[in-house]
Amino acid sequence: MAEYDTISKHLIQTYPDDFIRFTLGRADIEVLEVLETEQPTVEARRADSLIRVRIEGEDALIHCEFQTADSTDTPMSRRMAGYIGRAIERYGLPIFSFVIYLRPGAGRRDKGYYIQELPGHRVVVEYQVIRLSEIDGQAIIEGGHPGLLPFAPLMKPPSGVSVDAWLRQCLHATEALPLDASTKVDMMAGMAILGGISYELSTVRRIISQEGFMDAIMRESSFAQYLTQQGIDRGIEQGREEGIRESTIEDILDVLEVRFDADAPGQFAGRIRAIDDLQRLKQLHRAAVQVDNLDAFQHALDAEA
16 A cells, blocks of 8 residues: 555645644644654664654654554564664654554554553553544644645545535635646545545545546646556555455454454454455354354354355
């Protein structure tokens, strides 16, 4: 899902003020610079965004990570503890950290902290979790922060507005921005690609074409052209399939927790997350709903697909 990361990083680096107002909920912050995010370790790691700011006369860092889906290989809390620790070591400044989850349903298990409870060696690292699907999209449209508009289709639409109508509304809000034409089509290109996280690709294309924006996006948006050259159609489809896989995994774990035991997801999470076959995951979801006990689910998990 590198395309989604590319777009998200491009937007936050281009419109840092908009994202800082969104994450911190205040406008009295001066952006000083967007920092290089590669952190020197034995294995180079790159945070998504690190911005140096001044708050009430004091320098600080704003750190944002964009997540399309839940972090499965390494828990997000551990990743954030690493990013935050390395940023503190390198810059020695206070840091405000955020994880922004793009896909609906992602991040439900992220509690926003890493904690080590060892006597005399206690470690607590906290950060804020933002799930875009829980954000009032209409407020973002009305807020006058253009850097956030490409993410609006992933947010909560107004009551009674269908998902198709919401995407149309987001496109027209972008068209109405007091910006030059090339900037607006770049934003629409970003909106179209990010929309593939929540919408069927064919639906996104159909709506953009019906609203009369597709030709301008493909003709005038250098960003769209770049992504097309990188095989964006394939990337969006793969990203959508991965999103379905991640959603199915989370649904299985939720069913196990609700039906049987709060500790049940932990018993099976590793093996379930290692399954790539979506059909196999759907079978396990049905099993989680239908079996009478955890032993029966264990049997289904051990069985051949």
